[in-house]
Amino acid sequence: MKDLILRYAARQYYWKNLNNNIDKISSFMNSKAFALYLKDFRSELRTRYAVNSLAMFIVVAISVILFSIGNEKIPESLTGGLFWVVIFFSAMSGLARAFVAEEERGTSLTLQLIASPSTVFTGKLLFNLILVFLMNIVIALLYSALFEEFVIRSFALFLLTFVLSNIGLAVSSTIIAAIISKAGSKGTLYPVLSFPILLPLILTSVELTSNCMLGTTFEESQVLLAVILCYDVIMLTASYMLFDFIWKD
Amino acid sequence: MKNFDIIWKTFLFLLLAFVSVAGIAFPIVENPVHWYQFPMIRGLEENAKIIFFHVPTAWLTVIAFLMSTIYSIKYLRKKNLDDDAKSYAAAQLGIIFCILATVTGSIWSKFAWGAYWSWDPRQTSIFALLLIYGAWFALRSSIESEDKRASLSAVYSIIAFVTVPFFIFVMPRIMLGLHPGSEEIVDGKVMQSASPVIDFKMNGNMLLIFFLSLAAFTILYFWMWKLGYKSLIYKDKIQKQISRG
Amino acid sequence: MSDYILKADSVAKNFGRRLIFRGINFQFSENGVYGVSGPNGSGKSTLVKIIAGLSSPSEGKITHNHNNNEIISEKLHNYIGFVSPYLVLYEEFSAWENLEFFAHIRDVAFNKEKIETLLNDFLLYERREDLVKTYSSGMKQRMKFIFALMHSPNLVILDEPTSNLDEEGKETVYKIVEREGKENIVIVASNERSDLALCGETILLEKFKQ
8 A cells, every 4th residue: 555655656756847847848948048049040941051061071071081091090099089189170160150150240239139148158059069969970970980990889988978078069169159259360269269178178088988999887987077077067157157248348 | 665676676686596506506416415415316316406497487387377367357347457468467477487387398308208298197288278378369469459359368368267277186187197296007007106296305405495496486477577567558558648649 | 207217327438548438427217319419439329339238338337227126237138129230130031030039039029910010110011021131221220120119118229220211211210219209218329410300308429528
């Protein structure tokens, strides 16, 4: 009897939480930041500026590496590093657009008039987050297909690394994109400013990727994962606090 | 005031002169007997003296970065362009000391470990700091408007500062390194290095010269920084006078 | 007495070390049309940007009050309607899509009747499904008014409102300005005599330039 009551209570709790979460998700989807993301998404669908050039860039970057290696065999550890090289440069090619396009067309002023700074940052971050995930999934698939040495032995660890690193990449790239959108020579400055900020993330991710390829256990990589998580949290906090100063004149 | 200036500047000159002479000229012997002799460390011998110059430059470049960031924060709160000038003067000195630290570090690295550069975590950190300084100056030179230049470089400075703890504390713990105090592989196991860091087996005299050098360079830095930001502020004011006619 | 009060306390603005204006003090507590005038380069656009919260003053501050509560800067954007020569709309979308997006991101209900009325007033109803890219400069200027008024703001700021407009457009604008001036606070920043003729109290910026 007690058993039945417990099971009933557990089921009620489960359904109530599910409804709460669905409410949270739907209220987020109706929110202003999501509206901004949707606008960018629809604009992308219509004009396809970012996606086309980004897709071509990924193909070109991987091709350049393939051709420079030629028929040589590269050591396994090197493939892990090169993977993040391609990711870094693809990010530099595609993620600045979120802010630079608005600034170049003059619609930054429009955004300032209709949304608070944190809404703008959240919306742009959401766009870049989705772009980073899509871009990196394509890179990961292409890369593992074309480089036979790139074999992931601890898949769960790789998945976790992938998710955490992508978040960090998106956050840092977005705040730096906001900075350079207000400066001159935007294109060349973007990798110059982003690299030092992304360096801790890249170093840790490369280390974790080689762990994944060696098949290291989860426990042994815990510290590295914690580092990336800290990086994500710290960069996210700093970005929100500083965005106001960049955005307003 | 003026007399006091002369007094401390002379004192600084004497201190630096003493430190330079002591640092370079005092001999290193097996068993120090006289007060001007330094103890020997296996494998380093004469080259140990570089510690008097390498560590202060590394120390100062971090102090300069910290000060640049502090004045950046002050600027963001009060929007006073004088704070921006102070931040800039600190960064100018910072990049100079960073280059010196990297160069003295790689010289020492050649003698101690055999190669000029080996991507040890501390070496990577000083290189990252050099990149941060370079990026900061590049950002500044790409913005025309004074206000925008000051606020954007202030924001970048703070963001870069936030990543620095990762280099200083986290990396050396998790990655293998050559610097004294980092992890290394001994007998196939990873453990804390037994190499001395600042417990460098320096005897009393050596420690004294070391700390004197640190103090002397720090005072020199603050003096140069004051000169730097004052001249920037005056130059700005004069230019405004001229353009106003 | 309006339920919206706009106050300026010793507002000054410098660009770098160059002074634009200083010592601006005013309080607008009645509905009506106010003016900001001055020769080119006197800082009209700068002042209205500071009032709209797009720029910070170098000294002093601007306070916005609604029903005797002060409005914080994060929430200010929904109380203000802004028209300016620098304003640009999203050209890859149609006028209607632009307005839908603005309503969503402002988190304000998309009032279909009000928007259709505005579109009719400014003679853009026929072209509402066309991409803004295809609009003439006069049509884009008229669109900016709809952007500024669709969310029924308490404070309407118009910087050079009649630029790019023909006679008919100007007539429409003056009609709308007068109408808005009865229920809200309207600020017109301009050099045109016909624009400033609508205004009551006017700030003459050349007086604040020491």
